[in-house]
Amino acid sequence: MRPRSLFVVAAVLAAGVVAQAGPIQTLWDNYWSPAPGYDRLGYFSSEVSASVPDSFAGDDAIFAEPVRIQEIKWLGMRNTTYTYGSAEVVILDTSFNTLHSLTGLSFSSTTITDGAFPWGYTPYEGTVAIPNIDLAAGHYYFAVRLVSGTPQAPTGGRNFVLTTGNGTIHGGTMGVIRAPAFGAPNWTLIGNYFGSRPTEYAYRIRGEIIPEPAGLALLALGGLLARRR
Numbered sequence: 225m226r227p228r229s230l231f232v233v234a235a236v237l238a239a240g241v242v243a244q245a246g247p248i249q250t251l252w253d254n255y256w257s258p259a260p261g262y263d264r265l266g267y268f269s270s271e272v273s274a275s276v277p278d279s280f281a282g283d284d285a286i287f288a289e290p291v292r293i294q295e296i297k298w299l300g301m302r303n304t305t306y307t308y309g310s311a312e313v314v315i316l317d318t319s320f321n322t323l324h325s326l327t328g329l330s331f332s333s334t335t336i337t338d339g340a341f342p343w344g345y346t347p348y349e350g351t352v353a354i355p356n357i358d359l360a361a362g363h364y365y366f367a368v369r370l371v372s373g374t375p376q377a378p379t380g381g382r383n384f385v386l387t388t389g390n391g392t393i394h395g396g397t398m399g400v401i402r403a404p405a406f407g408a409p410n411w412t413l414i415g416n417y418f419g420s421r422p423t424e425y426a427y428r429i430r431g432e433i434i435p436e437p438a439g440l441a442l443l444a445l446g447g448l449l450a451r452r453r
């Protein structure tokens with residue numbers, strides 16, 4: 225290999241190193257405006273080991289570029305007299321096949337002060353960190369639920385995800401639910417669930433945009449240059 229070819233290869237490798245993902249940012253935002261981001265019109269159970277059978281409520285997100293998922297935020301409400309030891313996350317494709325299922329995740333939450341909140345539970349914003357999950361550009365579903373109690377002290381709380389959008393559907397579809405003990409053993413669009421009102425659920429998907437593989441393009445160019453010499 226000639227020195228110039230070596231230089232091209234070195235430049236290609238350097239470009240690959242430089243092409244790191246960008247800073248963490250909101251990649252998809254279902255929060256209603258104004259803050260705190262829910263529409264006060266509804267909610268759906270999203271919980272495990274609660275005082276009712278397990279359930280999940282999620283919504284879709286569309287990414288125009290490849291992304292690295294690092295964090296999910298959501299708006300929920302819960303009974304704060306119980307503890308919630310961990311969170312669970314699922315990521316589905318558009319056919320509701322499970323792409324990723326994460327359990328035992330630690331999460332943080334911030335109580336929302338809302339004098340107009342109607343349902344007697346405490347509203348909050350939750351945040352769960354995701355171990356970097358890379359997704360190709362496309363259409364996905366995300367859902368988070370809380371596990372009531374801890375292994376040492378199992379309890380029966382209640383946790384819900386709040387609706388958002390005020391009737392406007394965001395992304396490709398309305399929200400989705402799965403409630404095996406309540407007539408929805410498989411993931412179902414909420415509007416198909418016993419005539420429920422079509423709605424959105426308040427999720428915010430955060431992470432990094434993965435840059436286009438400039439390194440690969442340069443590699444092809446480097447190969448061309450090397451062959452021409």
Ligand SMILES: [Ca+2]
Binds near residue numbers: 284393398399424
């Ligand atoms: Ca949606």
